[in-house]
Amino acid sequence: MGPTTERAAVRRLRERPVWQHLAALVVVPLLATGAVSAASVADRTRELRTAGQAGSLMRAATELDALRRAVDSELLPTLSRNVTRDRAAAQAAGFGERRALLYLDAVNRLQLARQLTDRAVSRIGASSPAAVSTSLAVHRLRTVRAAADQGTASTEALADLYVGLSDWLSHAEEQVITRTTATGLSERSALAVNDVTLVVELTQQASREVPAAFAARVLTGGEQVRARQRAAHVVGSYREMSEATSELSTASMRLGWAAATGSGPARELRAAFGAETREPGLLSGPDLLDLAAASAQRDRDLARLLERAVDTAVAAVDAEREAAAARLRTTLLLCLLVLAGALAAAGAQGRWLAGSLRRLADAARRVGQGELVDVPEGGPLETRTAGRALAGAVAGLRQVRDQADALTRGDLAGALREQPLPGPLGEVVQASVQQLVRAVQQRDHLQTELAHQAAHDPLTGLPNRAAALHLLSGALERAGRRGATTGLLFVDLDGFKAVNDAAGHAAGDEVLREVARRLRACVRGGDAVGRLGGDEFVLLVEDAAGEDVLVELGERVVAAVRRPVHVAGDAATGAAGRAVRVGASVGVAVARGSATGAEVLLAEADSAVYRAKSRGRGRVEVFDDVLRAELAARSDLQSALREGLRRGELTLHYQPVVDLADGSLAGYEALARWDRPGVGPVRPDVFVAAAEASSLVCDLGRWVLHEATAQLARWREQRPGAWPEPGAGPEPTVAVNVSGRHLTDPRLLEDVADALAASGLPPHLLVLEITETVLVDDPLATAHLQRLRAGGVGVAIDDFGTGWTSIGQLPTTPADTLKIDRSFVASTDPGRRGLVALTVRAAHTFGLRVVAEGVEDAEQLRWLREQGCDTAQGYLFARPMPPVEAAAWRRPAVALTA
Numbered sequence: 001m002g003p004t005t006e007r008a009a010v011r012r013l014r015e016r017p018v019w020q021h022l023a024a025l026v027v028v029p030l031l032a033t034g035a036v037s038a039a040s041v042a043d044r045t046r047e048l049r050t051a052g053q054a055g056s057l058m059r060a061a062t063e064l065d066a067l068r069r070a071v072d073s074e075l076l077p078t079l080s081r082n083v084t085r086d087r088a089a090a091q092a093a094g095f096g097e098r099r100a101l102l103y104l105d106a107v108n109r110l111q112l113a114r115q116l117t118d119r120a121v122s123r124i125g126a127s128s129p130a131a132v133s134t135s136l137a138v139h140r141l142r143t144v145r146a147a148a149d150q151g152t153a154s155t156e157a158l159a160d161l162y163v164g165l166s167d168w169l170s171h172a173e174e175q176v177i178t179r180t181t182a183t184g185l186s187e188r189s190a191l192a193v194n195d196v197t198l199v200v201e202l203t204q205q206a207s208r209e210v211p212a213a214f215a216a217r218v219l220t221g222g223e224q225v226r227a228r229q230r231a232a233h234v235v236g237s238y239r240e241m242s243e244a245t246s247e248l249s250t251a252s253m254r255l256g257w258a259a260a261t262g263s264g265p266a267r268e269l270r271a272a273f274g275a276e277t278r279e280p281g282l283l284s285g286p287d288l289l290d291l292a293a294a295s296a297q298r299d300r301d302l303a304r305l306l307e308r309a310v311d312t313a314v315a316a317v318d319a320e321r322e323a324a325a326a327r328l329r330t331t332l333l334l335c336l337l338v339l340a341g342a343l344a345a346a347g348a349q350g351r352w353l354a355g356s357l358r359r360l361a362d363a364a365r366r367v368g369q370g371e372l373v374d375v376p377e378g379g380p381l382e383t384r385t386a387g388r389a390l391a392g393a394v395a396g397l398r399q400v401r402d403q404a405d406a407l408t409r410g411d412l413a414g415a416l417r418e419q420p421l422p423g424p425l426g427e428v429v430q431a432s433v434q435q436l437v438r439a440v441q442q443r444d445h446l447q448t449e450l451a452h453q454a455a456h457d458p459l460t461g462l463p464n465r466a467a468a469l470h471l472l473s474g475a476l477e478r479a480g481r482r483g484a485t486t487g488l489l490f491v492d493l494d495g496f497k498a499v500n501d502a503a504g505h506a507a508g509d510e511v512l513r514e515v516a517r518r519l520r521a522c523v524r525g526g527d528a529v530g531r532l533g534g535d536e537f538v539l540l541v542e543d544a545a546g547e548d549v550l551v552e553l554g555e556r557v558v559a560a561v562r563r564p565v566h567v568a569g570d571a572a573t574g575a576a577g578r579a580v581r582v583g584a585s586v587g588v589a590v591a592r593g594s595a596t597g598a599e600v601l602l603a604e605a606d607s608a609v610y611r612a613k614s615r616g617r618g619r620v621e622v623f624d625d626v627l628r629a630e631l632a633a634r635s636d637l638q639s640a641l642r643e644g645l646r647r648g649e650l651t652l653h654y655q656p657v658v659d660l661a662d663g664s665l666a667g668y669e670a671l672a673r674w675d676r677p678g679v680g681p682v683r684p685d686v687f688v689a690a691a692e693a694s695s696l697v698c699d700l701g702r703w704v705l706h707e708a709t710a711q712l713a714r715w716r717e718q719r720p721g722a723w724p725e726p727g728a729g730p731e732p733t734v735a736v737n738v739s740g741r742h743l744t745d746p747r748l749l750e751d752v753a754d755a756l757a758a759s760g761l762p763p764h765l766l767v768l769e770i771t772e773t774v775l776v777d778d779p780l781a782t783a784h785l786q787r788l789r790a791g792g793v794g795v796a797i798d799d800f801g802t803g804w805t806s807i808g809q810l811p812t813t814p815a816d817t818l819k820i821d822r823s824f825v826a827s828t829d830p831g832r833r834g835l836v837a838l839t840v841r842a843a844h845t846f847g848l849r850v851v852a853e854g855v856e857d858a859e860q861l862r863w864l865r866e867q868g869c870d871t872a873q874g875y876l877f878a879r880p881m882p883p884v885e886a887a888a889w890r891r892p893a894v895a896l897t898a
Contacts, residue, residue, distance in 0.1 A: 057180040058196065058317065060130035061173055062310045063123060065200055067137060068169035069299060070117035072207040075162040076214055076292055077110035078148050082155045083218045109292070117141070129179075133172040140165050156223040159215040163208075163230075170204055189320050191249035192313035198247055199257070199309045203302045205238035209269060210295040235273045242266075256308055260301040265294035356380070364390060457531040459509055460516035468530030468538055472598040475542050480594025487544035487590050489554055490605035491519065493535035493561065494583035494617040503580055507567040511582060518560040522553065535582075538605070547590055547622055554586035554620035562618070585612035589623040607631060637690040640676060645703055650674050652707050653880035656722070656889055657735070657851060657873045660864065663891050665722040666871045667733035667767065670708035671880045672700065692739050701742040702751045708734045709759035709766060711883055716761075720887035735767040735796060743770055743781045752788060763792030769819065771798050785814040796851065800839065810846045818843045822854025822874070825864070837867045844868065 084103035124134045144161045147153035153161065177200070180193050212234040216227040242261040245254045260266065272291055356379025363376065367390065378384065455467040463471060472488065479486045493515065500508035512535065519529045519537055528540040539557070544550055561584035568577045587608025591601050604623040607630075612621040644650055654668040674682045691697040712734040715723060723732065742748060756763055768788065770781070785795050796817035810818075824836050843850050852864050855874030864872060877892040 057129055057176055058193065058310055058313050060124075060128050061176040061180065061196065061200070062306065063120070063128060064130045064133060064169060064173040064176060065203065065306060066303070067117070067120040067124070067134065068166055068173060069203060069207050069303065070113070070120040071137075071141065071162065071169060072166050072211065073113040073116060073296070073299070074110065075159070075166075075211040077106045077113055078158055078162065079155055079211070079214055079218060080106035081110055082148065082151075082158055085151070114145070129176060130172070133169070133176075137165065137169055137172075140168070155215075156219055159211075159219065159227065162211075166204075166208070173200060186316075186320050189313065189316040192309070192316040195248050195250070195253050196306070196309045196313050198241070198244065199302065199306045202238070202241045202257075202261075203299065203306055205234055205241055206302055207295070207299050208234045209238055209273065210291050213273065239270075250312070253305075253309060253312070256305050260298070260305045263298065263301055265297040265301070268294045269298060460513055460531050462516050462520075462537070463528065463530040465530070465532045468528070468532065468540070469598045469602070471528050471530070472538075472540055472601065475540055476591060476594045476596065476598060476601070479542065479591065482543075483593060484542070485544045485546070485590060485592050486601070487541035487550040487553075487588065488601050488605045489539040489541070489550065489557065490587040490589070490602070490609045491537040491539065491557055491561070492585050492587075492609045492613065493537075494585055494613070496535040496582050499580045499582055503567060503578070507580065510567045511565050511580065514565045515561055515582070515584075518563075519557060522556050522560055538602070544590065547588065550588045550590065551620050551622060554588055557586055558584050558618060558620060583618045585609050585617050586620040587612055587623065588620060603631075604628075634690050634693060637682075637687065638694060638696050641674070641687050641691060642696055642699070644674060644676065645699060649677065650700075650703065651882065652704065652711065653882055654711070654734075654886035655873055655880040656878050656886070656892075657733075657871050658877050658892050659871050660861070660869055664724060664729060665732050665889075665891075666730075667735060668712070668886065669735040669737075669769070669873060669880075670704060670711075671737075672704055673880075688739075692741060695741065695745075697739045698742045698745050698747070698751075701736070701738055702755075704736050705751060705755040706758060708736050709755045709761045712765060713759040713761045715887060716765075718887070722890050731765055733765045733767050733794065735769050737769045737798065740771065740781065743784060748784050749787060752793060753791075764794065767794035767796050767817065769796045769798040782814055789814055789816070799853075810842055810848065815848065817849045817851055819851045819853055820869075825852050825854050825860055825874075826856070833863070840867045840869055 081103060084099050084106060087099065121134060121138055124130050128134075144158070144165060147161065148158055174197075177193065177197050209231075212227070212231040216224060216231040219227045242257075245257050248254045248257060269291060272287070356376075359376045359378070363374075455463060455470075457464045472486075475486050478484070493511075496508065496511065499511055512531075515537070516529065516531065519539060523529060523539055523541065526542060530538045530540070532538060539553070541550060541553065561582060564579040564581050566577065566579050587605045587610070589601050589604035589608060596604075604627070607627050608621045608623040611627060612619050615621070651673050652670045653673050654670055656665055657667040657669060658664070659666040672684060672688070674684075674687050676682050688697070688700070691700045712732070716731065719725075724730075738748075742751075745751075752766070752768075755761075756766065768785075770785070789795055794817065795815045796819050797813065797815045798819045799821040800818045818839065820836055820839060824832050827833065840850050849870045850868075852860075852869050852872040853874065855861055855864065855872045855876045857876060860874075861872065861876060878889055881889065
């Protein structure tokens with residue numbers, strides 16, 4: 001029998017049915033099973049060892065982070081002690097006469113901080129993975145402390161030494177965490193370790209905020225510039241990190257993160273370093289030292305958050321270790337069973353049959369787990385047939401995978417070029433791929449559209465506020481590199497509201513679109529036009545030749561906008577088309593280089609356009625040194641007012657509101673007064689106007705709410721002066737003026753609720769006075785007032801008649817009371833008097849009470865009573881008085897005669 005005949009006989013023997021091979025099975029040991037078992041045991045042992053290493057590394061990272069935070073805590077008292085040693089340096093830093101006290105305080109705080117650092121070092125044992133890094137850090141720390149104690153290093157050098165040591169510890173900490181992630185953790189453990197990394201980064205930036213800002217304040221020259229840049233980077237990095245809650249893996253960590261970054265100390269620090277206050281390097285030295293306690297408390301909060309994150313990560317790693325140990329035990333048991341079975345089923349024929357079946361089963365298992373492996377074709381006929389069928393299925397799955405990979409890469413054409421699978425299943429798969437391709441194409445188109453809409457105003461097609469600021473920032477950066485000049489024109493339309501009210505919103509939209517077209521026609525090809533919102537536009541001019549050229553451009557803009565705009569008629573209302581006119585006031589701001597930021601340049605242009613409007617509208621004004629001085633003075637006043645609020649320099653005076661029916665006390669209006677130390681009394685219209693230019697007015701309003709409600713609650717208990725006896729009539733109320741900015745603040749409802757809860761005053765005894773302009777300008781204000789009224793708080797429209805609210809809007813106005821402005825009360829003009837009488841009747845018709853302001857003589861009082869006015873206040877009855885005098889006030893001296 002030749003070789004060919006022999007090979008054919010062997011092949012026929014191997015391709016016999018399974019039952020024939022099982023009948024001929026010979027029991028022989030399967031030594032290969034032992035090797036596989038040993039490999040599985042080794043793999044499980046390696047998993048167990050890896051999990052233990054990960055837990056040890058995580059604890060070492062925590063120890064290093066505690067040491068780094070302790071080192072960071074030494075920087076601020078070290079710099080403070082170094083600065084307060086030198087009288088001139090202390091004076092420059094703003095410490096003044098407090099130098100000696102601040103020096104002693106710095107020495108005490110430095111001693112405590114060093115004790116904290118030494119305790120952190122002592123907690124790191126010699127067997128810890130962080131022991132080597134700790135030893136090196138201690139050596140460097142001793143060098144830094146010696147330089148600080150001996151006075152051989154300057155403040156700049158000390159700051160650099162401490163920051164360098166902190167950065168070195170941060171790097172060592174990152175290396176330990178990197179080693180942790182390199183151990184091959186499970187997805188759950190890796191996510192927990194990632195949470196630890198995020199919290200570590202947050203604690204690093206948080207602990208450096210106040211020291212970096214203090215260094216920026218006390219350093220001088222070029223070091224100060226570098227320190228301010230570092231401080232701004234630290235503040236920005238912390239802010240960015242504090243908002244990265246979406247990167248955390250669990251809801252509990254996100255809640256803990258939000259609690260730590262939203263706590264009282266964290267909010268205090270955010271307010272101190274916020275964009276609406278000042279740059280970190282411009283805070284005074286004492287202010288920064290005052291922030292040390294808040295920073296320390298926030299660091300403790302973040303440290304607790306880090307401990308929680310580490311505990312979570314260690315728990316995950318421990319669970320992984322326990323799972324690895326369980327798998328090891330299971331693997332050992334299975335291996336013993338397989339070995340026993342292999343020894344019992346030994347034999348050459350048995351080994352061959354078991355091997356072919358095992359290979360096919362392993363391939364099927366791996367395919368079931370998603371691995372598209374090559375399927376071996378060997379063994380008996382049935383095994384070969386099954387192998388060929390499985391190989392065909394794998395080939396089809398590979399084709400589907402290739403199509404999915406093409407879709408992932410964005411190769412839509414490549415996904416469609418794949419040949420469809422045979423049969424009905426292939427048709428379904430190919431149809432699904434085609435549907436996916438269409439969906440991806442639609443998604444890409446939608447993303448492109450959404451990106452354009454996000455950066456552009458949908459009405460005019462111009463860049464919106466965010467996009468305009470982005471363009472302005474880029475222009476300033478380019479100007480800084482070239483030393484060029486950048487101009488910004490702020491365009492505010494005059495009379496646009498009148499057009500909107502008279503011709504309708506559709507006409508107003510057409511006006512805005514036409515103005516946008518005219519503004520684009522006024523600028524050069526490389527310049528930009530944007531719409532900030534409402535009727536406000538900006539023109540960005542790069543490489544501006546000078547202020548004269550920008551003023552000339554502004555005058556062209558004024559002339560272009562002034563031309564009539566033809567608006568189409570409204571078929572629904574039957575209104576005919578007509579020509580309308582609007583004007584424009586233009587503010588010009590100029591930046592040379594990149595020293596001025598985008599927001600600052602926009603604020604300067606805004607200030608200039610405000611002056612243009614105040615000087616008659618329809619003109620161009622340039623932001624100059626006078627405006628800069630006014631803004632600086634306003635900023636100083638805001639800072640003094642903020643400090644005055646903190647120090648309790650403000651008081652409330654109370655002006656009685658009299659019931660015109662019987663002369664009884666109807667309530668009080670609370671009015672803020674400020675006696676500024678070293679300056680004297682500041683007029684309310686001055687400091688309130690300064691507060692309204694920023695969020696400070698919300699702090700002022702919050703303080704007035706708490707003080708006024710607390711005072712009325714005390715008077716209710718004491719019942720002084722003209723207070724009615726229980727059951728004799730309605731109790732007096734207290735009215736608090738609320739600014740438009742505060743009224744639209746999301747915290748307004750919480751502020752009112754907190755004031756009422758703290759004082760125990762019933763809601764119906766509190767009246768919030770707002771101007772009617774706020775209701776017209778902001779729908780959120782109306783929503784807030786509706787919720788407040790639903791809770792029982794009264795609402796009064798102050799200075800009614802001077803704004804835009806009409807009598808026809810009274811049925812839908814969320815108010816209980818109208819306050820007629822003093823200009824109408826004092827006027828003898830018949831038309832104005834008739835308007836007052838009409839207002840009183842209309843208010844009563846719609847269930848509103850009327851208060852007359854500024855009543856100063858008996859004739860005004862007599863006439864108001866004849867018109868049916870409910871209550872009044874003014875100098876005829878009493879001036880605003882301090883609480884003691886207001887409590888002693890009885891009844892108005894003037895007789896209330898019919």
